[in-house]
Amino acid sequence: MLTLAVIIAPSTHGNLNILLVSQLLPISLFSLSANNELNHMPSPPEMEIFFSNKHEQYIPKGTKGIFRIFGANVSQNAAVLNLYFEYLPS
C-alpha cells in the first residue's frame, strides 16, 4: 500500500525514530542510530492499538475503504503525534 506519511522524531537514546503510515493505516517503525545503522523495529503496542482502533472505527468489517493522510507532524519531544486524514468508503 502507498506510504502516506513519514514521521521522524528523535528518541530518548539519541537515535531517530522513523514511522511510516500507509493507506490502510498499518505502520512500520525504523530506528536510525548515531552511527547510521538502520533497523526495522517492532511497532509500539500503544501505536498498534491506536491505528487498529481507527481502522475498526472507520472501516467496518466486511467493507472496504481507504484513508487519505494529508499531513502529519510530531511535537519536539515526540510526545504528540498529529495526523490529518480523511476516510473514503469504497
Add this chain to the structure above:
Amino acid sequence: MNRYSQAQGLEFEVDWKLPDSGAGIITHVAWSPWFDLPKPNSSKSANRTSILAASRMDGSVHLGLIAHSSTAGAQKIQFSAMRELLPPQRISIAKLVWIRRKDGLILAIARNGMLTLSIHSSRGPEPLASQLITCRHNNFSPVAGSVPIQDIC
C-alpha cells in the same frame, strides 16, 4: 536568475533541467532546511545552502544544490550543482521528507514496502554526496493482507 530590491527582498528563479529519461513528470519535491557550508578562513562571505530533492514518475530521485551567499551589501542565490541520487525504478516514490540532524541532513525516501535514507554530512566539501541505506518493510496489501517479509537493511 537573481533579482533584488530593497522593498521586495531577494527573488530567485531558475530552470532545473533533469536528465531526459522520457518520463519527465515530477511527482514530489522537498526542500531541506538551510545549513551553513564550511568556508575557507580567507572568505568573508556567509554561505548558506539548501538541497532540493525531486522525484519523477519513473522512480528516479534527483538533488539540486541552492546556495545563498551574502557579502557586504550584496546577496546572491545560485543553483550550483545537481546529481541523480537514485536511478529510475519500477516502484515510484510515495514521500520525500528532510530532517536536520546535528551533523547534517537526512532525506527519507519512501516507496511501497521500502525506506531509503540519504545521509548528508554538513561538514564535508560536497553537500550532495551522501550515504545511502535501504530497508524493506512489511508490504501490506488490501488483497493479500499483511505479508511478512524478511527485513533487509
